[in-house]
């Protein structure tokens with residue numbers, strides 16, 4: 001579904017991605033793990049067209065989107081939940097969700113998806129009219145995930161959805177990711193919580209200082225010694 | 235209160251207000267001190283419109299633009315130039331052989347034209363300028379406004395703009411209801427825009443550009459849209475101000491004028507339409523009316539009350555503004571809007587509100603101390 005070949009990104013003098021290759025199959029959950037500063041967020045941002053690529057190509061459903069702008073990429077069905085709960089703080093929960101559907105014109109579909117998200121996250125329904133800044137951290141994260149689902153994506157990319165959440169909520173988030181996936185959405189997931197991520201992933205990539213050093217089925221990576229030492233703390 | 239009730243209440247209040255203005259206009263003679271009331275209502279409405287238009291860009295879209303006076307100038311001139319009766323042109327354009335333009339257009343279309351011309355200028359300026367980040371944008375828009383002012387005073391354009399001479403004798407209005415209703419309609423249109431999905435997108439850009447872009451919001455296009463619409467209404471505000479003043483001169487549309495609107499927007503609350511409206515009327519009322527007495531010397535018997543003399547008004551005015559900014563860090567309204575329920579609550583808690591002022595000040599000082607640590 002999404003094919004990334006030899007992706008390179010420079011930030012000024014910093015060579016943040018040095019030829020990343022990845023392949024995301026339709027209907028799968030793929031995770032991307034790696035240390036801080038490895039270039040995970042940069043990978044997602046460059047797929048979205050939010051940072052400039054200095055080389056390589058991104059092919060989505062057979063179409064070259066390397067040079068497309070973000071708006072077209074969103075229209076084609078890719079959504080990003082940005083790192084660090086980037087909800088719109090001064091707007092209500094509902095307004096945030098509607099912003100996720102900004103490029104859609106089908107009123108009826110938007111309403112259906114709104115209801116779907118409220119069933120995924122009943123908390124958001126309770127707080128429909130609350131200003132996003134006053135939500136708890138976990139609620140904001142739910143809102144960020146819900147908002148990116150509102151564009152009805154075929155591929156959802158989530159940048160650390162469990163960041164700073166209590167373990168019990170983290171579990172909820174992971175089960176919701178699976179539920180989203182069951183609804184037919186392919187997922188590309190970045191996680192510090194490597195074990196939980198690998199458990200639900202069909203396939204995973206390990207990124208180190210801008211290069212993919214290891215890849216394989218989620219279950220295989222969990223039992224891989226190098227991964228266990230570096231990311232699972234075992 | 236239900237939604238319908240609130241609508242009904244709002245409509246009744248507006249109707250009663252307009253009727254009252256109409257009635258008072260009939261009975262208050264123009265030499266009475268109370269005729270200042272109409273100055274405040276007229277100028278206040280016009281200022282409210284321009285302040286709201288500035289709030290659209292600065293408060294709702296989060297751009298720091300300081301071009302408002304420039305767009306008002308364009309609007310004022312576009313209006314005036316096309317409504318001076320042909321027979322009067324020889325007198326107005328006395329140094330330029332009666333000027334170049336020898337026709338007039340109806341007032342309604344002239345006002346619309348004022349907005350459109352301002353909007354076209356905004357579009358062209360926006361193309362390069364809106365790619366800049368906040369501080370640079372402020373400098374660029376400010377510079378533009380100053381350049382526009384200079385160009386309109388340029389003698390070579392005299393056959394159209396009358397150079398640095400006054401434009402006068404253009405069509406004006408008879409009743410204070412005219413600017414009040416015109417500004418009311420314009421502000422209502424801006425409100426509709428802000429509550430639409432465009433408004434949500436503007437606010438999203440203000441709050442987080444990257445997240446907004448990730449939603450598929452075209453940053454440049456929306457900034458441009460907000461800027462052009464804001465300038466359109468600033469242009470209309472300029473036309474109405476011209477009508478209010480009955481004469482205009484480019485040299486009056488200085489940067490200081492933009493700062494007045496900036497002050498109003500900040501005092502009212504960045505991102506609050508009703509805040510801008512309330513602040514506009516307070517601003518005009520204080521400056522033009524309530525504080526006037528401070529400027530005239532006052533004798534009680536033989537004793538001259540100290541400090542009261544020409545210019546003292548401005549001192550008091552500045553102090554009042556500082557006090558407001560001190561107590562209302564985010565402006566009178568913050569990002570909230572007026573609502574009937576809010577008003578009811580406010581009145582219910584009125585004694586508490588007043589009592590809480592010392593507490594609020596203490597809390598604020600504490601917070602500042604913490605920040606400074």
Ligand SMILES: Nc1ncnc2c1ncn2[C@@H]1O[C@H](COP(=O)(O)OP(=O)(O)OP(=O)(O)O)[C@@H](O)[C@H]1O
Pocket residue numbers: 011012014016034035036037038039040041042043083
């Ligand atoms: N806008 C930028 N300008 C300059 N350098 C940047 C920028 N964004 C990221 N970088 C650098 O690029 C590298 C990769 O950053 P990135 O955010 O992709 O890391 P990450 O893998 O997501 O890390 P984390 O797990 O901490 O979120 C880092 O060294 C970072 O400092």
Ligand SMILES: [Mg+2]
Pocket residue numbers: 040041042083159
């Ligand atoms: Mg990151």
